[in-house]
Amino acid sequence: MSYLVATVKQIESCDNLHIVAFDYQAQTLRMMSLDLHEDIKIGVKVKLAIKPSHIALAKDFSGELSYSNQLQATIVSITNGELLSAIKLDCEGSILESIITLSSSQRMDLRVGEGIVALVKASELSIDEVLNV
């Protein structure tokens, strides 16, 4: 799992469906969720979790993407296997891991130290724990 500590800044609701917006180092993240824990309120700090296989990467991209979460990051390491590639990113001090296919990694010609955008769908971002209430 990759983790980010962020602050709840907005909650939109429709019945028991919610879109929660978080502030992470001046970047906005959005999460789709069903019933929310009662502790989750505006101003509360939470630890967000993302599964490495749910993080996509974009390089030199222009155009619109539906991804609600587009985080600026820098590649800190690339571990290539036979089929897959595990790429660690530094995103404003937190380390994220993205697992993509080796062919994508090679096609994008990813290099350590490069700037990259990490993409996460709102439905794939989750709250791991509430840090302060």
Added chain:
Amino acid sequence: MIKIEINKKLHGANGGMDLSVRLDILQGDFVALTGQSGSGKTTLLRILAGLESSSGTISVEGEVWQDSKTSLIPQKRKIGFVFQDYALFDNMSVEQNLLYVQKDRALAYKLLELTQLNQLKDRMPSTLSGGQKQRVSLCRAMMNRPQLLLMDEPLSALDPTMRTKLQHEILALHKEFGTTTIMVSHDPSEIYRLAQRVVVLHGGKIINDGTPKDILLKTSGSAKFSFEGELLDIVKVDVIHLAIIAIGQQLVEVVVSDDEAKTLEIGQSVSVSTKAFTPRLKGL
């Protein structure tokens, strides 16, 4: 309102334990009592029925069943009790089993009709299936129009289909008579279907009390799909790891990263969870 405030020292398999329960139950409520074996669930039911002594007070709709001075004998408490093993009188027919409690033919007829047993009223218990026997014992428990119906894992000896059928009949009886009910159960689907409230006992104390959805949806953070299992193995494949986990009777595999694999230990209990958006659902 049923007000329970009791204490009793128990000597269980894990040494001494204080059963200490304070519980208020609204009239007409259906409460599921759950918790690990040895947590005091059956003892609590037996204390309410007057089959075991304890210190403290029990009052039911203003009538004192037990306090420091008095303790009503079981026959004086308006209780219906359904046991896991039916406990029918084998030498009496179905109808006689009911009438033994109360000579009220109209009520017996109504109960047998509600549970679709009227065809079987002259049969002896030994000729009935487990599901039929448990329906008879449920009817028998209702014969004295109890103020409190106690059921100790009433359906756990039955197969899943029969269980679902009896759950519907228990619901129908509860709707018809509005009897305040406490049922010991370990089955989440049963609890969800029948109860409005779940009370969790652990080591003789209530550790959780709420609606079935709040208590049974085991979630942390925003994960909605959560199961407990045992981590059997971690196998490295390429740059990822596969964790093999036993959940109930099934094995599942979960992809974990290198860093996560290092923090896990084979044999440990783990929770497997994902958000409600991810799992696929297909009819079988």
